[in-house]
Amino acid sequence: MPNPSLPRPGRRTTTDVPTIHVPAERAVVDCAIYIDGTRLPGRYTHAAALAEVRRRGEGFVWLGLHQPDEHQMTSVARTFDLHELTVEDAVHAHQRPKLERYDDLLFLVLRTVTYVEHESVTTTNDIVETGEILLFTGPDFIISVRHGDHSELSAVRAHLEADPEQLGLGPAAVLHAIADHVVDTYLAVTTAVEPDVDDLEEFVFTPDTRIAVEQIYLLKREIVQLRRAVVPLAEPLQRLIRSPGNPIPKDIRRYFRDVADHHTTVSDRIATFDETLSTLLDAAIAKVTVQQNTDMRRISAWVAIAAVPTMIAGVYGMNFDHMPELHWEYSYYVVVGVIALIVTVLFVLFRRNKWL
Numbered sequence: 001m002p003n004p005s006l007p008r009p010g011r012r013t014t015t016d017v018p019t020i021h022v023p024a025e026r027a028v029v030d031c032a033i034y035i036d037g038t039r040l041p042g043r044y045t046h047a048a049a050l051a052e053v054r055r056r057g058e059g060f061v062w063l064g065l066h067q068p069d070e071h072q073m074t075s076v077a078r079t080f081d082l083h084e085l086t087v088e089d090a091v092h093a094h095q096r097p098k099l100e101r102y103d104d105l106l107f108l109v110l111r112t113v114t115y116v117e118h119e120s121v122t123t124t125n126d127i128v129e130t131g132e133i134l135l136f137t138g139p140d141f142i143i144s145v146r147h148g149d150h151s152e153l154s155a156v157r158a159h160l161e162a163d164p165e166q167l168g169l170g171p172a173a174v175l176h177a178i179a180d181h182v183v184d185t186y187l188a189v190t191t192a193v194e195p196d197v198d199d200l201e202e203f204v205f206t207p208d209t210r211i212a213v214e215q216i217y218l219l220k221r222e223i224v225q226l227r228r229a230v231v232p233l234a235e236p237l238q239r240l241i242r243s244p245g246n247p248i249p250k251d252i253r254r255y256f257r258d259v260a261d262h263h264t265t266v267s268d269r270i271a272t273f274d275e276t277l278s279t280l281l282d283a284a285i286a287k288v289t290v291q292q293n294t295d296m297r298r299i300s301a302w303v304a305i306a307a308v309p310t311m312i313a314g315v316y317g318m319n320f321d322h323m324p325e326l327h328w329e330y331s332y333y334v335v336v337g338v339i340a341l342i343v344t345v346l347f348v349l350f351r352r353n354k355w356l
Contacts, residue, residue, distance in 0.1 A: 027068035029146075030157065035059035037164030047079045053140050060171050061141040064153060068145065080143065082136055083107075093132045093147040096228070099236035104247060106137040108175065108236060110182045111229035114150040115192040121199050122215050127222040128189065130229050133182065135175055139247075142171035144178060156181045172252040179237070180259050186230050186266040190273075193226070197273050204280050204287065213284050220277045227270045230263070237263055301350040308346065309339045 025045060033040040033049050035058060044052065049061040065076065070091045077087045083102045089095050089109070100107040112131040118124035131148020144153055156177050160167045167173055200219060203209060237260040240246065241253050248256070312335060328334075350356045 027065045027072045029064040029066050030154075031061065031063045032157075033059055033061055034167055037166070037168030039161055046076055050079060050141060059140070062157070062171075062174055063141065063143045064157070065143065065145045067147055073145070076143065080136065080138065080141055082143075086134075086136065090134045090136075090145045093134070095132065095134070097233040097236055099239050104139055106135075106175070106247065108135040108137070108179070108240075109133075110135070110179065110233065112148060112151040112182055113186060113189045113226060113229050115189045121196040121219060122203060122212070125218060127193060127196060127219065128226050130225060133178065135178060137171045137175050137247075140171070142174045144174075153178060153181070169249065169252060172248045175248070176252050176255045176259065179256070180262075183233075183259050183262045183266065187262060189226065190266055190269040193223070193273065194269070197276055201276065201280055204284050210291070213281065213288065216277060216281050216284055220274070220281065223270060223273045223277060227274065230270060231267050233263060234260070234267065297355045301346075301355040305343050305346050305350070308342045312339055 028046065031044055031046050031049050033044060033053055035056070040052075040059075046061070046063050049063070053059050053061050063076070065072075068076070068091065070087075073087050073091050076082070077084070082105065086100070086102070086105075086107045089107075095109045097111055098109050110133045112133055114129050114131070116124070116126045116129055118127065121127070129148070129150065131146070131151040133147075133151050133153070134145040136143040136145075146153065160174065160177055166177075196219065200216065204216075237256060240248055240256050241260060246253070316335060347356065
């Protein structure tokens with residue numbers, strides 16, 4: 001009798017299903033060979049491109065990847081002899097900006113940002129989105145790994161290909177161009193965010209407006225996200241400029257100084273935004289507190305006014321036989337008149353003191 005725990009002949013189990021690996025070429029956006037700053041015609045796989053460069057003994061390979069999986073990145077790493085730790089970072093992303101060196105290999109992580117268009121800063125929840133670019137730079141290759149849909153480098157590649165003299169400086173020129181492009185987007189995003197901060201500031205300090213403190217928190221959260229993506233890049237840029245034994249040529253280091261200057265400008269802007277939002281938050285909380293105090297005074301004034309007829313009606317509502325003026329013909333009209341007089345006097349006093 002067959003054992004029911006064993007798979008039947010011809011019956012496929014889940015463990016029999018083979019894992020289908022998508023080839024690395026599916027993650028390749030572009031792969032090109034550059035000799036003296038000029039792109040060689042033809043299409044190459046990453047392995048064939050590197051083999052051709054090393055056969056010629058000149059030029060370099062620029063390989064662009066978009067969100068490769070572990071198998072694809074492992075295949076590329078095997079071809080270019082990348083360190084296994086950098087491969088893990090390239091697959092899972094979500095890294096802080098950093099620079100690591102492995103012998104002749106530089107590994108640079110850049111966070112990308114983009115501005116999310118919206119109608120009003122008081123109604124949106126998202127202002128900034130982030131992505132990531134990881135760069136592997138060797139003597140005869142540069143690999144750019146992108147995460148996110150807004151971090152395209154096609155414009156950077158086209159700009160460099162139109163300038164063979166700059167591209168002829170090698171992979172370091174591409175490294176600079178991508179870093180410069182990313183920092184320029186930082187400038188563009190902070191320029192776009194500035195009107196949002198100004199609009200929120202105007203809204204907070206406009207009289208007779210109610211501001212939701214949560215909206216300031218949301219914008220501050222976006223600025224914090226922007227700061228975490230931008231500010232940590234300062235240290236890697238300084239290392240690219242000043243680090244001893246740096247494989248970056250001197251001519252390229254001069255260009256990195258300009259990138260670092262722009263990055264400092266962006267960092268200063270973000271710090272200003274953060275300080276402004278902190279001030280707005282304090283002002284909004286103070287405004288809410290003042291409004292609450294005003295509401296409490298208004299409520300207290302109406303309670304005081306309502307207490308007068310309540311007290312008088314309570315006294316004359318007691319069922320005693322012997323009370324002053326209880327059986328007088330005009331008692332009702334006198335009591336109502338006294339109530340109206342006292343209520344009117346209180347109303348005038350509260351209004352004069354701006355409690356009502």
